[in-house]
Amino acid sequence: MRDGLSRVALTLAVLLLAAFVAEPYVARFLYTQEAPRVVTPRDDLTASERSTIELFERASPSVVHVFAVSRANRNLLTGEEGGGQQTGTGFVWDAAGHIVTNNHVVQNAGPIAVRLASGEIASASIVGTAPNYDLAVLRLGRLREPPPPIAIGASRDLKVGQSAFAIGNPFGLDQTLTTGVISALQRRLPTGQGRELADVIQTDAAINPGNSGGPLLDSAGRVIGVNTAIFSPSGASAGIGFAIPIDVVNRVVPELIRNGRMPQPGIGIIAGAEAVTARLGIPGVVVVRTIPGSPAQRAGIRGIDPVTGELGDVIVGVNGRAVSRLSDLLDELERAGIGQAIEIELLRDGQTERLRVEIADLGSSRR
Secondary structure (H helix, E strand, O other), rough: OOHHHHHHHHHHHHHHHHHHHHHHHHHHHHHHOOOOOOOOOOOOOOOOHHHHHHHHHHHHHHEEEEEEEEEEOOOOOOOOOOOOEEEEEEOOOOOOOEEEEHHOOOOOOEEEEOOOOOOEEEEEEEEHHHHHHOEEEEEOOOOOOOOOOEEEEOOOOOOOOOEEEEOOHHHOOOOEEEEEEEEEEEEEEEEEEEEEEEEEEOOOOOOOOOOOEEEEEOOOOOEEEEEEEEEOOOOOOOOOOOOEEEHHHHHHHHHHHOOOOOOOOEEEEEEHOOOOOOOOOOOOEEEEOOOOHHHHHHHHOOOOOOEEEEEEEEEEOOOOOOOHHHHHHHHEEEEEEHOOOOOOOEEEEEEEEEEEOOEEHHHHOOO
């Protein structure tokens, strides 16, 4: 009896082991699909998906890929990494074929080419640049069919949390759409020469190298900013991107189209490095020297003594508003406007002095 039970148990164990070993082969034989799979039907796209698709289809024909070759390498066909080719994005501003992009995309460039969404490539020339705003305007060469201008919105009434969409050419990949929200407003962004842009838009829509100069759109497909920079140690998107507000763009671009430049309000001083003045605990803007013939020189503003190195004037206020750094001073000069007289408050030999200085267009003498 006991031997019979043992044989039955052994037989069951062998059968179970055989089933375990054979299971993958049986399953493969029974369930392998050698014919194309049947497509599983899906419900309609969501309202959000349809809205995003329509936004991209409406705006993308007006977005272009900008290729600018640095003067060090004029070969448009190289395409080598670091081979002197600067690439970015732009968008069509008007029916005359003007393209808005970032100044740093075309800065110090030789030949410029633009590839449209249709794939057509056209030459382009620089109409005007505004380095202080990191903006430039190009004009397209002859085309079979110029692309339509993109819709323009406003940035003054933006709210944190509303949707944002970026179209551009990151890493040379044409017509890429990324989505996100407006993460913050009223950021400050350095643009060189001591200048900072105020009220800059921050977004978490992915912005990578090559997106520069492209449009940041709202949910209505209107441009609300020009993508210009990312904050990332690696150079890739880390969810912190910045865009120049369209209200600034809408003020600067017409000036560039009319005159090729943006008026540069100033009083004619060379300011000390902010890092040095901060380290020395000096409040305000240290005047290193004044430009000969400038309003600052005529008003009697003094720079550092070139012989003794003794500190000269430190600007601490304009028209009753405190000034702690150069960007504050530049903001006040722009607020007052070229041709206007302002009251400069400064520290001189430990005493507070007030001088009236006229604001001039410093860029006009450099043309």
